[in-house]
Amino acid sequence: MVEIDPSRLPRHVAVIMDGNGRWAQQRGLSRLHGHRVGKDSVRAVVETARRLGIRYLSLYAFSTENWRRPPREVDGLMSLLRRYIATELGKMMKHQIRLLAVGSLRRLPLPVREALRATIDATKHNTGMTVILAVSYGGREEIARAARAIARRVRRGELDPEHITAGTVEKHLATNGVPDPDLLIRTSGEMRLSNFFLWQLAYTEMYVTDTLWPDFREREFLQALSFFQQRQRRFGRTPEQLEREGLRAAN
Numbered sequence: 001m002v003e004i005d006p007s008r009l010p011r012h013v014a015v016i017m018d019g020n021g022r023w024a025q026q027r028g029l030s031r032l033h034g035h036r037v038g039k040d041s042v043r044a045v046v047e048t049a050r051r052l053g054i055r056y057l058s059l060y061a062f063s064t065e066n067w068r069r070p071p072r073e074v075d076g077l078m079s080l081l082r083r084y085i086a087t088e089l090g091k092m093m094k095h096q097i098r099l100l101a102v103g104s105l106r107r108l109p110l111p112v113r114e115a116l117r118a119t120i121d122a123t124k125h126n127t128g129m130t131v132i133l134a135v136s137y138g139g140r141e142e143i144a145r146a147a148r149a150i151a152r153r154v155r156r157g158e159l160d161p162e163h164i165t166a167g168t169v170e171k172h173l174a175t176n177g178v179p180d181p182d183l184l185i186r187t188s189g190e191m192r193l194s195n196f197f198l199w200q201l202a203y204t205e206m207y208v209t210d211t212l213w214p215d216f217r218e219r220e221f222l223q224a225l226s227f228f229q230q231r232q233r234r235f236g237r238t239p240e241q242l243e244r245e246g247l248r249a250a251n
Helices: 020-026 031-052 064-068 071-094 110-123 139-155 166-171 218-229 239-250
Strands: 012-016 056-063 098-102 130-137 183-186 205-208
Touching: 020 031, 031 056, 031 071, 031 218, 056 064, 056 071, 064 071, 064 130, 071 098, 071 110, 098 110, 139 166, 183 218, 205 218
Parallel strands: 012 056, 012 183, 056 130, 098 130, 183 205
Antiparallel strands: none
16 A cells, blocks of 8 residues: 655645557457446546545646547537536545646637536635636637736736736636646656646646556555655755755744
């Protein structure tokens, strides 16, 4: 059993869920079957995070680049997403889970948009953990959208360009109000961000595992958390500075 220190949990965990298609192809199954099995991993990770008390969990479900996949796979993914959102609402209400969604949601099929909207509205007053679905999401487009919004404010005379700070940009991102991830988990061994949370991941600890997403369950999630708890988060400071700050806090 993986030992976890409950006092040193990350507040926000983000996950790039990768490897559904490869998992299925290795077994002679359709890629869509891999996505179906991947739903069970989503449930396992959400439940484990909720039980441990992790406040925010972001799941990269569908990128802007994923629209380039074969239409049959895209249609199947959209259908799976709609059904998952609908079937999980009862658990979200029972466990006080709030759902948010970020991305170019207007590109989603109408039934998916309606299911998302209904679940987000139904869970908006829940005070337990928050699950953020990144769907039809691209980090570059999110930053470009924020830049356009800031430019419009400057043009209207509401904002002096000299007063634009990192905080200004953050307020115009889809994740405004959500703390940056402390830990990023990427499955399937790929060593890239894939256009996910490019702004938000600036100081996030990264954990990459060769495990394919359908095989990623509670044990694998706990291993990622154990890795995080072994890290020293310095945010540009030296270890000596952190040690002195820790001694001051203790006194």
